[in-house]
Amino acid sequence: MTMPGTGAERGGSPTMRAVVYHGPGSVRVDEVERPRIQHPRDVIVRVTRTAVCGTDLHPYRGELPDFTPGTVLGHEFAGTVHEAGAQAPFAAGTRVFASDVVACGRCPACARGWHYQCPAVTLFGCADVVGAPLAGGQAEFVRVPFADVVLAATPDDVTDEQALFVGDVLTTGLAAVHGAEVAPGDLVAVVGAGPLGLLAGLCAVTAGAARVVVADPVPARRDRAAGFGFTAVAPEQLDEAVRDAGGRGADAVIEAVGSDAALDCAVRAAAPHATVCAVGVHHSTAMPFPTGLAFARELTVRFAVGDPIRMREQVLALIRSGRLDPSRIVTHRLPLADAATAYRLFDRRDAFKVVLCPDGTAPAT
Structure with missing residues (x-):
């Protein structure tokens, strides 16, 4: 028998584990269909690190009554390229991190560096709050559209945990x-x-x-x-x-x-x-x-809305120079299976910043 996320199938389709929103106060790790390449610019990322953000708490606390149950949550993540579309400039195995802001990179707004104003803008794991629904990164795998714009390679001297902060909050x-x-x-x-x-x-x-x-x-x-x-x-x-x-x-x-x-x-x-x-x-x-x-x-x-696509090189430079280490704020590192606990801890302010480890490398507690 193959475990979920490593080749299990549902109706002939590979599955994975993902953090799914089921309503206010309710998130669960469910087995869902693994994402597939849908466009030549897509990349499928195998997630190694993903974080719970304050924005994730808005639906969890019932502050977004129209937020869609069944949404895979999470917009802060890093990992490795599992599969790349024909127009995506990434080789399998490349370490990468994603911008939380998804933009086409080719419209007039993107040309000016205003990626949040892109007509195609959306956010990972935010249902249809901004743009079209797109499954998030609190999962074993995630599909990244416009990967030639949204994804960036993680430098060798930057950890996956540090890199995920570049994609949003830092x-x-x-x-x-x-x-x-x-x-x-x-x-x-x-x-x-x-x-x-x-x-x-x-x-x-x-x-x-x-x-x-x-x-x-x-x-x-x-x-x-x-x-x-x-x-x-x-x-x-x-x-x-x-x-x-x-x-x-x-x-x-x-x-x-x-x-x-x-x-x-x-x-x-x-x-x-x-x-x-x-x-x-x-x-x-x-x-x-x-x-x-x-x-x-x-x-x-x-x-202001942070624009990781435009600013990520500046932020990476601060990390690589040793002037700033965002991982200093992490208080909890948990397996993906403990996502419900992570949300409870974060919601009650018993945790300051929680990182989930879908790759099974969370430290023993």
Whole structure:
């Protein structure tokens, strides 16, 4: 008998194990049909490392009521090429990582480096929230469309675990630093001490920030931020903390939560002529911050989506130089079979960042 994921068949089709969404609070590892090449630009990746992201918690917490049950989750993953289409420039066995943003690479938006604005844009494992549904990477195998654009080879001196961060959250952190226009010597405020907030803080340090103040309501997350060398405060203390540190507020502010309250907190912490960059996922239909204050201080408030396709070489350079190691934020490494446990731990904040190992190499616990 052949085990699922290594050649088992259902109705004549090979199968694999994958993390499947079954409704709010319910994910399971199911045996599903293994993906196949559907277009010459496709690649099938055998996944070695995949992570649970804060975005994955939105359907898990019931915040997306129309999210489709049966969706294979996950958009942060790395692995090796299992099979490549005729137009995909990757050989079998090549180590690769994927951008969470899937784009064609050939339209006017892609030509300008605006991959999230591509008419064909979609995200792995996000049902039809953005673009057409596409099975995610919390699985033994995943199909990558437009692989000549979406996939990149993992350098020999970068681990698969480090590489998966380049495909989403670390690149978003660097996009926040660019968007907030962090300059050498700046006092930087970060609202949110989750994985995105801490990685944005680390990216700010590489950009020359003199001091990073991180605000979060959860004491354990503040402790973790302090362990990275940041000044950590509760959100209600941020305004006072940045004024004590710099006298006029933060030179650059990064909002890494995606809530109205977090954006309000970020704007209030900003110094005159500062830039606030929001990289948390926002859905508000109102202007959730004090516009009068923003006007009086002549602030720039912008929103950014990280673009791994455009920025991955910059991010890889930071890792390869030793200036930044995203794996520092990983607290749990679990087998794919323990995905339900991973989601519970992450949802309850008993884990900070969870990496799943579909290739069976998770460390013994």
